[in-house]
Amino acid sequence: MTEGDSPMSSIFAAMAPVPERTIADATTLDAAIRAADTPFVVRGLVLDWPLVQAGLKSAQAARDYLAAKRKDVAFTVSVGEAGSNGRLFYDDAMAMNFRVGRGKLPDIFGHIASIENQPDAPPVYLASIDMDGFFTGLADENHVDLGDRDLLKSIWIGTRTRIAAHNDFPQNLACCAVGRRRFTVFPREQFRNLYLGPIDNTPAGRAVSMVDFHDPDFQQHPRFGEALAHAQMVELEPGDAIYLPSLWWHHVEGLAPFNVLVNYWWRDTPRWLGQPQDALNHAIMSIRELPADERAYWRDMFDYYVFGDPELPRAHIPEGAQSVLGPLTADSAGRLRGFLLRQLSK
Structure with a gap:
């Protein structure tokens, strides 16, 4: 054709x-x-x-x-x-x-x-x-x-x-x-x-x-x-x-x-923020096959920590102790990446 x-x-x-x-x-x-x-x-x-x-x-x-x-x-x-x-x-x-x-x-x-x-x-x-x-x-x-x-x-x-x-x-x-x-x-x-x-x-x-x-x-x-x-x-x-x-x-x-x-x-955005596709892949591995009620819980958690107002989950924590809940920097993103790598290697 x-x-x-x-x-x-x-x-x-x-x-x-x-x-x-x-x-x-x-x-x-x-x-x-x-x-x-x-x-x-x-x-x-x-x-x-x-x-x-x-x-x-x-x-x-x-x-x-x-x-x-x-x-x-x-x-x-x-x-x-x-x-x-x-x-x-x-x-x-x-x-x-x-x-x-x-x-x-x-x-x-x-x-x-x-x-x-x-x-x-x-x-x-x-x-x-x-x-x-x-x-x-x-x-x-x-x-x-x-x-x-x-x-x-x-x-x-x-x-x-x-x-x-x-x-x-x-x-x-x-x-x-x-x-x-x-x-x-x-x-x-x-x-x-x-x-x-x-x-x-x-x-x-x-x-x-x-x-x-x-x-x-x-x-x-x-x-x-x-x-x-x-x-x-x-x-x-x-x-x-x-x-x-x-x-x-x-x-x-x-x-x-x-x-x-x-x-x-x-x-x-800075490259140190990582690739969203990696987060999706990990969510498929760790969340998609859970029972429906647990998936609903994690949907709420993602809304709270990721998609909602970023001030809400950290407002009650002293500014110097918010860790990765605070605005991300290259250093804090690096620490989070290292934590994820350790968890994924288990």
């Missing part, structure tokens, strides 16, 4: 577009991000990047540019199944439908060049490669000024791919450098309507939607229609960027025979 014949082709066309913003400079971009609680697109934000300009010449020119910047290290690469239409997902046994290996970048690029124009070629994908760790000068030459944010700078390289809808805890600015990318985005609260898969057996560390966006089964996933009512879609050309607030769901497709994306992740 080609994209034009897909049941989703008309649905994509009917989706609301992701709003677009005009950004004049770094100050305007910073203000737009700080004010936004929904995604937005900036056309041409990184059009002047050397990587973008190389890709506009040809896919091979982009590969040559990247290869010249590479460090002499092995890269992790995922290779999917021929005829999968680029979908990197589960197989029928809920194992991954791709294999993961390591190789030198010129060898990987040589393989991509040999198959990129073949119909039904197996997808090849280098995901979330740290730009500073694997390239020399690439992040400096291809850079978005995001002020004093503590950034994780990653590059994603591959053939035609389809990445299932997922979300990320950090905030995200994703820049289409080579090829074309389609983003289909959903608000945070739509997770119930996306039919998420396992949280511990995932393609890339985050739970993903089990819905095939190119061939949705509305009998098996009837609430997906409600998710679509809240969806927005955009196709990014080289140089375009999309801002994704924390925890927004996004389904991402590389539409060209060769595609490169650069993204920036950051948190607005």
Whole structure:
């Protein structure tokens, strides 16, 4: 089935577009991000990047540019199944439908060049490669000024791919450098309507939607229609960027025979606060299987200590003795982490 014949082709066309913003400079971009609680697109934000300009010449020119910047290290690469239409997902046994290996970048690029124009070629994908760790000068030459944010700078390289809808805890600015990318985005609260898969057996560390966006089964996933009512879609050309607030769901497709994306992740809270997903995983292990009355008790305890007024559980304790019930610092969070590690190791 080609994209034009897909049941989703008309649905994509009917989706609301992701709003677009005009950004004049770094100050305007910073203000737009700080004010936004929904995604937005900036056309041409990184059009002047050397990587973008190389890709506009040809896919091979982009590969040559990247290869010249590479460090002499092995890269992790995922290779999917021929005829999968680029979908990197589960197989029928809920194992991954791709294999993961390591190789030198010129060898990987040589393989991509040999198959990129073949119909039904197996997808090849280098995901979330740290730009500073694997390239020399690439992040400096291809850079978005995001002020004093503590950034994780990653590059994603591959053939035609389809990445299932997922979300990320950090905030995200994703820049289409080579090829074309389609983003289909959903608000945070739509997770119930996306039919998420396992949280511990995932393609890339985050739970993903089990819905095939190119061939949705509305009998098996009837609430997906409600998710679509809240969806927005955009196709990014080289140089375009999309801002994704924390925890927004996004389904991402590389539409060209060769595609490169650069993204920036950051948190607005200190990293020492930890990952909320870890707390959810621990709660599943320790609370979910309890009797109903005990679960109700722990729901109240979470409301009291976590989701309610933080002053309430500590107001009666002298300020110097509140320990982790007081406002967290790097030191008190470190003590709490150490306590948790000791408890979990028993």
